[in-house]
Amino acid sequence: MATASLHPKVLPALGVLALLIVTTGTLVLVNAMSRSVEPEEVNLLTGLVRLGMALPLLLGTVALVAYKSALPSGLAGPAVLAVGALGHWMTIEGLSSFYGEVEYNDWLEIIFGLLMMVAFVWGLFAVLHQQRLSRAREQRAREYDPLTGLLNRTGLQRHHSELSASTRATMLMFDLNDLKAINDSGGHGAGDQHIRAVAKAIQTRLPDDAIVGRWGGDEFVAVIPHVDEAQALEFARAVEHVSPQPPGPLPPFSVGAACIHAGESFERALAIADQRMYECKQEHYERSIISSGQRGGLSVEDVSKQLEMLETPDQVLDVGLALARELLGFEATAYFQPQDGQMLPTHLAGLQEDDRQALRALDLNTHHSGMVSSAITSNSTTWTADYPADPRAGRAWVEFGLKSAVVTPVRSRGEVVGVLALMHFSTWRAITPAVRRLLETVALRLGHTIERLRVIEDVRVTLEGGLLSMGLALEARDLETSGHTERVVGLSLELGQALGLSPGVLSDLKQGAYLHDIGKLAIPDAVLLKPGRLDPEEWALMQSHASRGHDLASRIPTLSPAALAVIRHHHERWDGLGYPDRLAGGRIPLLARIFAVCDVYDALISERPYKRAWGQEEALAELLAQRGRQFDPAIVNALVTLIQARHAVA
Known part of the structure; x- marks a missing residue:
């Protein structure tokens, strides 16, 4: 059976504590005995006891010096000073009991008193310093990544929120290439070392005022104030160098950039930078693998793995x-x-632009004849x-010079939705079983992605239909003007597009x-449909619909945090006097700010019972006055411009 053992630092601390307890107990004993003995015996007894007490105190001083690591950092010094001063004072007092007043004893008492005061003040400041260090460590643990020492997601967002509202910056998102290959070949230790090295490169090559953090396992985010996208990408190239x-042919990382104002949504800039980073990654991949001289290094397994991605x-x-x-x-x-x-042929590749233009000009109707028709009819490769x-x-294809070809159908939901073809023009080419299998693998993946997009679109249409129906039901219950929901949704989307939202x-x-x-839905009809002015209690209940709506909508698993923010914050005001959270300025989510302007505009131009x-x-x-x-x-200006432009066209 295993036995528990004390931490090695605990034993010295317990020893010092025991010495102090013994000393205190002895003092109590002396006071008690001094009241029960003859006066001439008190000095002798007191002297012996004080000298006896001085010894453990002096030993305690030695123990604290030897084992000061047992005390919290910063407290060892004042503890040594306090215990040592007390021990020396007890020595002087003991000698005084035997030999009368020791010369300069008053001065010594003053010195020892001062030493005790210094120890107390020193210890007090040490405790306060320890608390500051503890808070700093806690904040660092919350906001910093332990592997790289950079900010984590929480730290990045907090530092971004502290930028001046007028600051314009550019966000960079870095995504490491081939980290899995490094982990596979050298273990996760090598992968961690690679991550730290890239993190150091980012820190040393970006400006001092850049906000840099690790966003995920192999992703870094940097917000660089006062630079545009071109300048930010120049910094990224310096980091790459x-x-x-x-180990592979790819560069150290792929990178995407997006402009951002300090008051704008962090998530919006992140989404744009993330999208551009993936575009960059695809370009890197195409340049490194789809290039002359790389073909010999490829295998069917390589292509199959890439298709899965x-x-x-x-x-x-x-x-x-x-x-x-x-x-x-x-x-x-x-x-x-x-x-x-x-x-x-809607997608032609591998030919010169002139050849592609010539092919598009030919009569390539192959629906009722040819190999494409054969593949569709037989639902198999030909x-x-x-x-x-x-x-x-x-x-037309013969005249164009086609020598060899293989085609295979692409299926989605059991139907042929297209046909893939490999073609050779300069000479004749054998069509092996490996060629046919690989083209069929590509067709299978293409059909899967088409089906996936169809499913996503079906879900989107179904979801939007349900949301619209719910919005119309809410509109009817609140006696809103007919069509308000559809109008304000349409205007919000139009304004969002004008503002460059993805x-x-x-x-x-x-x-x-x-x-x-x-x-x-949670507001009683007596309040919601009351024709007159609401009293303060009723108005407070009405205002609660924003937070209650957020709570209700949070139970819909497909709604994003950004959509929930619209529901909760569309009644916040720029000056901070709105509800439910009294957010102000750029702290109000961007989508809620956009919707609030559109909602009020449509309400103003619509007739209501009141x-x-x-x-x-x-x-x-x-709107301009508000x-x-x-x-x-900025959003009011954008909406005014949009409405005026629409009116001018009309």
Whole structure:
């Protein structure tokens, strides 16, 4: 049975504590005995006891010096001073009991008293210093990454929020390349060392005022104030020059940049930088693998692994099909899709631009004849090493010089939605089983990505239909003007596009706009539909619909945090006098600021039971008057510009 053992630092501390307890107990004993003995015996007894007490105190001083690591950092010094001074004082007092007053004893008492005071003050400051160090350590643990010493996500967002509202900056997102290969070859220790080396390179090559942090396992984020995207990317290139090179042909990292104002959404800039980083990664991959001289290093397994990483049809066509062409040694690829009753090549690669233009000008209707038709009819791969002699050959293709070809159908939901082709023009090319299998693998991945996008679109349409229905139901219960929900959603999206929001962020805005008043489901009709002015208690209940709506909508698993923020914060005011959280300025989420302006504008120009419909100019004038008070000035300006431009076109 295992026995518990004390920490080695605990034993010395317990020893010193025991000495102090013995000393204190002895003092108590002396006082008690001095009251029960003859006066002439008191001095002798007191002297012996004080000298006896001095010994453990002096030994305690030695113990503290020897084992000061047992005490918290900063407290060893004052503890040694206090115990040592007390021990020396007890020695003097003991000698005085035997021999009368020792010369200069008063001065010694003053000195020892001062030493005790110094020890007390020193100890007090040591405790306060320890508390400051403890708080600093706690904050560092919350906001810093232990591996690299850089900020973590929490620290990055806090430092960004502390930038001046007028500061314009650029965000860089770095994503390390081939970290898995480093981990596989050298273990995770080598991977950690590589991460630390890149982190150091980022720190040393970015400006001193840059906010740098580790966002994920192999991702870093930097916010560089007062620079544009071009300047930020120059800094990134400087980082690349001093970063360790991974084992493969790729550069140390891929990087994306996005401009950001200090008051704008951190997540918006992050999404844009992330997207551009992935675009950069794809370019790196294409340059390093889809290039002359790299084909010999590829294998079917390499291409198959890369295909598994491709998520969209365009990626499969641009990267996967090109990889297959390079590996197999074909000169061109094509993807045929139905258009106006014909199957036409909508994606041509591997040919010169002049050749592609010439092909598009030819009559390539192969829907009812040729190899493409054969692949569709048989729902299987078809091929020929001698295309001109094949009875399925199309005249236009023969005249263009096609010598060999292999085509395979692409299926989605059990139907053929397109046809992939590998083609060779300069000479005849054998079509081996390996060629057919690899092209079928590409077609299978392409069909999977098409099906995936269809499913996502079906879910999106279903979700938006449900959200719209719920928004219309809320609109009817609140006696809103018919069509308010659809109008304000449409205007919000139009304004969001004008402000440069990405499609994903626009989707968040749309979902939040549909459900912005869902919290009114929890408001009694007596309050919600009251025709007159609400009393303070009723008004407080009405204001609670924003936070209640957030709580209700949080139970919908598909809603993003950005959409939930619209529901909670669309009644906040720029001047901080809104509700429910009294946020002000840039602390209000961007999407909530956008929706709030659009919601009020539509309410102003709509007739309600309690008000007439305002004219456009009158409503815009009211929005302009509320700039910097109720609304974000920049968003009001953007909406006014949008409405005026729409009116001018009309």
